[in-house]
Amino acid sequence: MREDTMRRIARAPWELLKWAFGWLVLFETRNKLVLAPSALRLRRLETAETARLSAVLGQAPEALVATVIATHRRPEALLEAVRSALDQTVRDHVVIVVDDCAGLPELPDDPRLFAVSLSRNTATAGIVRNVGIRLTRSRYVAFLDDDNLWEPDHLEQALAVLEAPGGPDGVYTALRRVLPDGTEMDILSVPFDRRRSARESFLDTNAFVARRNGSLHFSRLRRTPEVLPREDWELIRRYSRRHEVRHVPCPTVRYLVNPASFYTAWEGSAPPV
Secondary structure (H helix, E strand, O other), X not given: OHHHHHHHHHHHHHHHHXXXXXXXXXXXXXXXXXXXXXXXXXXXXXXXXXHHHHHHHOOOOEEEEEEEEEEOOOHHHHHHHHHHHHOOOOOOEEEEEEEOOOOOOOOOOOOOEEXXXXXXXXXXXXXXXXXXXXXXXXXXXXXXXXXXXXXXXXXXXXXXXXXOOOOOOEEEEEEEEXXXXXXXXXXXXXXXXXXXXXXXXXXXXXXXXXXXXXXXXXOOOOOOOOOOOOHHHHHHHHHOXXXXXXXXXXXXXXXXXXXXXXXXXXXXXXXXX
């Protein structure tokens, strides 16, 4: 009994901090302190790769919306993701695929599609996505992982809210979560609440479409599978600090739920950064 009491007393400060700030916020604060040295090095690599690939592309892809698809060693799934992005009802749209130095399959021949490969494996999803953001020019940016799919009206639903008078800066739709055999598990549809987001990880960038501005970049921390929260949560919550974010309760994303879908094994034969 005494041992249980001492344990509760010892945990009291942590429980108070969780109540005041939220456990996700506390974990992310720790991440920034512990992983900051790698983030600085990765930022330099991101900038160098952006400059190199800008020269390769020449004129930056430009449209009303640019979709960034980061990929690594998922050729079959990538093809399906690319097709779902190109099949959007919104036609003023470009898609940029950024490969984390693993090689690309043959992709559809479409003038709206651009594909590049990093010169070295970064092992950091946020860096790969940031390169895609920086290589494009558009009013809005959307994100799609290489193992997920969009319904054809995903961008249409998002833009209807973003482009409306008094519209927000960012929106996220609902996720239709499916199991590997194709059966539906559930629909994740949670209205945006910044305080709630400090305690619940319901934010995912596969459903997020946002106005391009200085806040629209992913964390440069190298997050292993054990590191929580994920970069999706960090981006949307940080973006909402200065920009309005709303939820569109329409399931427009088919989100694959299996252990591999939560974290891509971005590590290849990457040398230390």
